[in-house]
Amino acid sequence: MAAVPAANQAGLLLKVQEAIKAGLPDKALADTVKSEVSHAMGADSEPDSLKEMHDGIVYKFLVNGEWRKSTSGRTISNLTPYDETICYEVQACTREEIDEAYATAHAAQRVWAKTPIWKRAELLHKAATVLRQYAALIATPVLREVGKNRKSAYDEVVRTAELLDFAAEEGVRINGEVMSSDAWVGQKRNKLAIVERVPVGVVLCIPPFNYPINLCGSKIGPALIAGNAVVVKTPTQGAVSTLHLGAAFKIAGAPPGLVNVVTGKGSEIGDYLVQHPGANLISFTGGATGIDVSKKAGMVPLQMELGGKDACIVLPDADLELASTAIVKGGFSYSGQRCTAVKIVFATAEIADALLEKVLAKLAKLTIGHPEENADITAVINKKSADYIESLVMDAESKGATLTTPYKRVGNLIHPLIIDHVKENMKLHWEEPFGPVLPFVRVGDAAEAVALANKSSMGLQGCVFTQDINRAILVANELAAGTIQINGPPARGPDHFPFTGFKDSGIGAQGIKYSIESMSKVKSFVINLPEAAHPQGH
Numbered sequence: 001m002a003a004v005p006a007a008n009q010a011g012l013l014l015k016v017q018e019a020i021k022a023g024l025p026d027k028a029l030a031d032t033v034k035s036e037v038s039h040a041m042g043a044d045s046e047p048d049s050l051k052e053m054h055d056g057i058v059y060k061f062l063v064n065g066e067w068r069k070s071t072s073g074r075t076i077s078n079l080t081p082y083d084e085t086i087c088y089e090v091q092a093c094t095r096e097e098i099d100e101a102y103a104t105a106h107a108a109q110r111v112w113a114k115t116p117i118w119k120r121a122e123l124l125h126k127a128a129t130v131l132r133q134y135a136a137l138i139a140t141p142v143l144r145e146v147g148k149n150r151k152s153a154y155d156e157v158v159r160t161a162e163l164l165d166f167a168a169e170e171g172v173r174i175n176g177e178v179m180s181s182d183a184w185v186g187q188k189r190n191k192l193a194i195v196e197r198v199p200v201g202v203v204l205c206i207p208p209f210n211y212p213i214n215l216c217g218s219k220i221g222p223a224l225i226a227g228n229a230v231v232v233k234t235p236t237q238g239a240v241s242t243l244h245l246g247a248a249f250k251i252a253g254a255p256p257g258l259v260n261v262v263t264g265k266g267s268e269i270g271d272y273l274v275q276h277p278g279a280n281l282i283s284f285t286g287g288a289t290g291i292d293v294s295k296k297a298g299m300v301p302l303q304m305e306l307g308g309k310d311a312c313i314v315l316p317d318a319d320l321e322l323a324s325t326a327i328v329k330g331g332f333s334y335s336g337q338r339c340t341a342v343k344i345v346f347a348t349a350e351i352a353d354a355l356l357e358k359v360l361a362k363l364a365k366l367t368i369g370h371p372e373e374n375a376d377i378t379a380v381i382n383k384k385s386a387d388y389i390e391s392l393v394m395d396a397e398s399k400g401a402t403l404t405t406p407y408k409r410v411g412n413l414i415h416p417l418i419i420d421h422v423k424e425n426m427k428l429h430w431e432e433p434f435g436p437v438l439p440f441v442r443v444g445d446a447a448e449a450v451a452l453a454n455k456s457s458m459g460l461q462g463c464v465f466t467q468d469i470n471r472a473i474l475v476a477n478e479l480a481a482g483t484i485q486i487n488g489p490p491a492r493g494p495d496h497f498p499f500t501g502f503k504d505s506g507i508g509a510q511g512i513k514y515s516i517e518s519m520s521k522v523k524s525f526v527i528n529l530p531e532a533a534h535p536q537g538h
């Protein structure tokens, strides 16, 4: 192992001294030292292809294959969720720069659409290789900007590499079809339609903060393999992570303009981007802002995922060990900041106490702390979010709900909490906390649980726990959501599965094959023959 560069040694020493002073247990201390050493080494081993993205903590945006600083001369400060210190500065792009991103994307797309699919696939595979090669380096901004623990940040990068590989393989197998006229009553077989899938043009990709690499890869991969170019608008917190995905495509040899990544505040450039005539499709993942985007977008196809209030229904015959594990994993992974998190538990009266006891025992084992320590529960994205979560807790408590453990918050770090006896008059029953706080509702039976779950304005996923598969199917049929998990927590992956939201949770389908279909359109060529023609098989 090479030595830690001299320039980083002082910082490393300081961190270790701080850790000792803080009285960290041996294992945590060892992990901190390991992580600081790897960061110090990583900073030095950054390849030139990534170094060109930034001057210190100031990151550039990507347009026409070049890393540039904005002519606005302004940057936006990006704070860490855990100590709210500035970790990065990103460019506040101008409208002219957005115009240029769309123009260059359209020019590149015209060539890309004529590029053989196997070559498009090659680019995706190369970008996947780059992600794997620099996974540890690319995971670092995910940890810093969005506070994901190191393991989850690393896993996100690798998951994205797998997604790009799969998209490449899926894309080369997507074919059109031939249709004949004689299926229609009274017609003869003198017309043949050759139906092909063609690119839509330029896809505007707007990923969220919670998966700034993976939920951008899930847009770029299918878009490119279908023959489109992309303009990506990064989330503000998460921008540097998303820029690294752009870098992976640049390093992989993407033609200039095929992948453009712009940064800036949604409040300043969001409307301009979504109403731009250069956008031929918008793929958005995020919160309720998406409803506003859909109203402003006009005549362009939309692929949207706007969150969920995913219900977990536990029936009297459920395996409570399985259900409690799923509730803790589903409700508290990445501190509950997942659109597919379990957002409300409906427990039937017979098993409610026993289930809660198991859930609380498992919850007590979660580690709480810093993402570098690989803690299970880390600070939520920012103060605004922490304040919102707190307001939901206070509202529920003031209306008679039971906090199963005392509410505890340090800065943006909210300790995991189950709130029992939540009722319909409490905001927590309906709203998405997007944090480590989970409402527990006691119901008489499955029908009551389904009725309450279906009153939500959202319908992303849901789950039902029972050992009676017939009953599970009946309950799942009644739940108004895009995916119902039977005996497992809600989750998007594996990423080739369809991912759809009903009601306010979304428009259109995702999942690799479904995204390729959403990001292409049908074009037909009809051959009119002078007489009926029937190909013979012998």
Ligand code: G3H
Residues within 6 Å of the ligand: 210, 211, 215, 337, 338, 339, 340, 490, 491, 492, 493
């Ligand atoms: O936050 C929204 C994501 O699509 C959830 O993905 O189920 O893999 O955590 P996940």
